[in-house]
Amino acid sequence: MPVNEVLQGLADELKDLLNANVADDARLVQKGMMLYRQGLVTQLRFENGEYTAVVQDVSPAKVRLDPEFLGMSDCSCPGEELCRHQLAVFFAAYSKEASVSDWLAEWREPVRETKSVASWGLQAAKDLVKAAGLMKPDYDRWVQSFESSFDALVASKKHTNPYVVSELFGIHMKRVGASAPVEKEWRLLYELVASVVSFRKLLVLSEELGFEEHVVRKAYGHCFENLLEDSADFVERLVVQTMPFAFDEFIERLRDESHAVLTSAAGYDIERVYMHRMLWTELFRKKEWRQEEAIRIGARLKALEESENPLPFSAAMIHLYFLLGNDDLALKLAGGVPDVRFVPYMVYWIDYFTGAKLWRRVEPVIEMFLGRLKEYLDGLESYQSCSAFVRSVMRSIAPYCSENGRLDLYERALLVSLPYSFADYEYLLFERGDYDRWGELQAFVGLDFYDLPKDRVKVVEKERPEVLLGMLHQTAQKEIDQKNRGSYRAAVRHLKKLRTLYKKLKRVDDWEYFIEGLLERTKRLRAFHEECQRSKLI
Structure with a gap:
């Protein structure tokens, strides 16, 4: 090129x-x-x-x-x-x-565009507030106001700069807040409906604009995150208080909005499922509502086109069956989902059942999860991503294993997660005194003798010195293979340590047999033999 x-x-x-x-x-x-x-x-x-x-x-x-x-x-x-x-x-x-100046001007262009559009958006928002005034309790009018504000402020321009969306969306949410009802009990419900409707509108706009999903997450992904956090907070505050009967119609209408969040746009699967799942877990608790929603999602799944991703619909429907207590059907459906991206959704159910101490219900979910974990980890892009996911997984599984004496299950999770669970597994084996497997683990991840923690080595050398023999042999040979004076000196230090351990184990004959064979194989490496003689190894 x-x-x-x-x-x-x-x-x-x-x-x-x-x-x-x-x-x-x-x-x-x-x-x-x-x-x-x-x-x-x-x-x-x-x-x-x-x-x-x-x-x-x-x-x-x-x-x-x-x-x-x-x-x-x-x-x-x-x-x-x-x-x-x-x-x-x-x-x-x-x-x-x-031209460097041209590059700099093009790079700065989004900032100028953002400031210009934000200035326009603030003025437009003031006009909308004046026109709408304070909102009285009326679900249809609320939704119409939210959609009109979003369309006028955020969706009215054909954006080429995704960062503009973030600025305008912030202005839209401020405008919505400025028109909230004065009554405290209605304001909370108003803000929840505003968040859910705005979330749906932002999903649809993102699909229409055609930005790559990673670009959206970088430019205004925080808008989705803030809406999810705010919605969860509003729901939590609503359910702890006694809601007036006048709320019933609004809550019932919000069910349809939650369904629209799941079905109105593609992409952003995790966010869509999170919003739907949170609302149906905390707010929509009637058994018949959950049954109806599961049937609606099932019908939507059957009507999907080949280009559509069934994963978010499957995850939402399985969650509803868990909420209904039909674990057998939920697990059957989960076992039939072929997409490995389904695995992270299972962590939520582990946390959900664990938080409620429903140990009998969480066990089969953990078993199914561990059966698919390795496949999921193999598909992740980076070591850091794998390590972070494994840490969260172990935190989720630990309470069940601790409360039910299932150390075997915890250890299996660590084994499946290797090498990303190395630190936790190494600690478990050492604290348990299982030094043989501890040594095997060190060899599995490729650690040399001098990589081992010195405090650990002292304990193992005292309790099970034979565990260290293999690593010392391997490390000494690696140093010899480097074929330079410095590595020969390092190899000799390891060999002297080996000799000490063989004497401690009363296996002097084995040591003499090994060192004779090594010197014979390396007889052309004069510098190595000189280092052996200088250190009185021979």
Whole structure:
């Protein structure tokens, strides 16, 4: 690929990576631009597909910039990620191919657009508040007002900048709050309906705008999160008080809105299911309502087109059957869901049953979950994602295992989750005194002898010294294979430790047989033999 195309690709990647609306990113670009404009980038070269340069900052920084794989770039400064020195080198390289000022103007354009649209939105919101006034209890009028406000403020423009949506949505929610009823008991219900309707409208708009889901999550994903948190808070406050009979019609109408949240748009599966599940768990408690909703979702599932994802509907329907106490049917349906992305939904049911101490009901869910966990972990993109998920899983399973004496189940969960559960499993085996399996675990994850915690080694050496033999053999051989003087010295230190352990175990013959064979195999490695003699190993 020609240099200019590669560099242009990096320019586009940096525009996506750095958000002009985020203060930290704006400062980083500003500092990099300052270093470049002051002429502090020197010795700029392009070799083997990479840019190298020295940036004369407070102390000189040596930079290697990989334009095709930015994450492979590095800098000698203490910063761990993209730093001002790497940006300065990018600007210096880019200036030889195109205009840095044009890049900067294009990068800043979303900020100007956001400010301009936000100014317009504030004025429009004032006009809407004046027109609507305070809202009296009327469900249809409430919904019409919320939808009109959303359409006028958020959906009226064809957005090219997803960050504009966040600004305008915030203005919409402030406008909705300004028209809330004065009566305290009605205000809470009004805010809940506003949150659910606005959540649905935002889902539909996101689908219409056609932004990639990862772009939406970065630009205004917090809007969805805030609505979910607010809705859960409103519901929690509603259910702890005695609701007047006048609320009944509003609650019943809100059921249809919750169904629309689940069915009116594609994508954002976790958010849609969370909102639907929360409302049906906490607010809509009548048995016949839950039965009707399960039937409605089942009919929707049967009518799905091939391009539609059945997962959120399956998860919602299974949850309703759990709420109805029909665990057999719920588990049967769950077992028939082939999509491995279904696995995280099962964690909620584990937490739900555990919180209510329904141990008999949670056990089959845990068993089914563990049967599919490894497949799910294999599909995740990063080690960090896997580790974070496993930590949450172990927290969910631990109460059941502790209360019911099911250490075997907890250990099975740790085994299935390896290597991401290594720290917890290592601690469990060591505290239990199962040093043989502890040693096997260390070998499984590839740890060398010198990687082991010294306090652990002292205990194992005293209680079960033979456990350490295999790791010492393996580590010593790895050092010998490095074939340099420093690694030979390290190998000798491990071999001396091996000799001590063999003597302690009264297996001197085994040691002598091993060392004779090793010296014979390495007879051409003169430096290694010299280190053995210097340390009086032979």
